[in-house]
Amino acid sequence: MNMYHVTHTSSISLILNTTGTLAMSKTTKKDEENELRRGPWTLEEDSLLIHYIARHGEGRWNMLAKSAGLKRTGKSCRLRWLNYLKPDIKRGNLTPQEQLLILELHSKWGNRWSKIAQHLPGRTDNEIKNYWRTRVQKQARQLNIESGSKRFIDAVKCFWMPRLLQKMEQNNNSSPISDHSSITNMNNFGNSIEASTSNSISTSFNVPSQRGFIDASSGNHVSTSFNNPSLDFLQFSQPLETSETSKNVANMFENNVHNCQIQDNFYIDDTNSYGLEGLSFDPLSSMENYDFSQFDFQTSGNGWMVDNMANSSNLWNMDAM
DNA sequence: AATGCTATCAACCGCAGCTAA
DNA sequence: TTTAGCTGCGGTTGATAGCAT
Incomplete structure (x- = not known):
């Protein structure tokens, strides 16, 4: 049994548990005999649980806990299995795609974590x-936005999501990518919010009625529409056939359509504040690097963004998703 | 090197819904 | 119909690693 007792006295033991961390448990004789264990699971407990479920399957957790010889509650066993031991659990950082999906699904269902998790295989x-x-939520706090508020949703949609898309594009292109990025919306060129890098990968969220936008890197006016009208808000400066990720993104959004509306005159150009390192990935924090001083920007209280932006009436259409 | 702060994540708690007796 | 037990969900907490000072 792979349980490493580093020290052991009559009442305190240090146990190297499965996460590689040291767990200190203070127990009494009475605890050991009568009470249920709490705190970090040991390798021995994990092993008992895994082997029992391998033989008998999961479910009926209280009985399982007793039968397996675990001094844990059924709830604790269930949680340990579902959140950590189950074989198909995916570990490691969430990919931009997964983050994007979480944002999408949370906007649709709120804190229905279990329901959201059902759409992210391997994630709990x-x-x-x-x-x-x-x-x-941390980002929302830092920006003095109430998470779940309309302004927060605006931020997610207009800043975070485009940057996740951008990150996905970048991940899909192994060619060197400059740190230069820009988010651009120019009054003369229609209402679009555009995330662009210097290697001409550009993602635009458009107000459907105005589909054209300027590719910031080339200066060319580009208008790319999807066959599916519901995807009109998604446009790419590269032809679709040359952008696999764009197709993936299009597929991802096919059933999750929403429009991003921002006011005219909205122009942000940051040259280096969120390069690749920033894209690893904290889009809202990168917002803090923008110069919003030219706008009616409030850093505390209710306001934080361009007023017209918040006044848009067609934001985050839940029903459409 | 020591201390304090922050971020992360595993685990616990309380509650609600379901089911069987 | 009531009640007790079980399960699952969402909120919260606590331990710890890592970073800053």
Whole structure:
């Protein structure tokens, strides 16, 4: 049994558990005899649980806990299995695609973590919940936005999502990518918000009625539409046939359509504040690097973004998704 | 090197819904 | 119909690693 007791006294033991961390458990004789264990699981407990489920299957957790010889509650066994031991659990950082999907699904279902997790194979509700609370909500707090508010949704849609798309594009292209990025919306060229890199990969979220936009790197006016009208808001400066990721993105969004509306005159050009390292990936934090001083920008209280942006009436159409 | 702070994530808790007795 | 037990979900906590000072 791979349980490493580093030290052991009559009442305190240090145990190297499965996560590689040291767990200190203070127990009494009474605890050991009568009470249920709590805290980090040991390798021995994991092994008992895994082998029992391999033989008998999962479910009926209270009985399982007793039968397996685990001094744990059924709930604890269930949680340990579902969140950590189950073979098909995917570990490691969430990919941009997964993050994008989480944002999409959360906008649709709210804190229905279990339901969201069903759409991310190998990811657990706990993991998604932790991601949301530690990354997404943190950004909202830092920007003085109430998470779940309309402004927060605007931020997610107009900044975070395009950058995730951009990251996906970049991941799909192994060629060297400059740190130069820009988000551009020029009044003269229609209402679009565009994430662009210097290697001409450009992703635009458009107001459907105005589909043209300027490729920031080439200066050419580009208008690319999807066959599916519901994808009109998604446009790419590269022809679709040359951008596999664009196709993937299009597929991903096919049933998750929403429009991103921002006001005219909205122009942001940051030259180096969120290069690749920034894209690894914290889009809202990169917002903090923008110069919003030219706008009616409030850093505390209710406001944080261009007023017209927040006043858009067609934002985040839940029904359309 | 020591200390404090922050981020992350595993695990626990309380509650609600379901089911069987 | 009531009640007790079980399960699953979402919120919260606590331990710890890593970073900053």
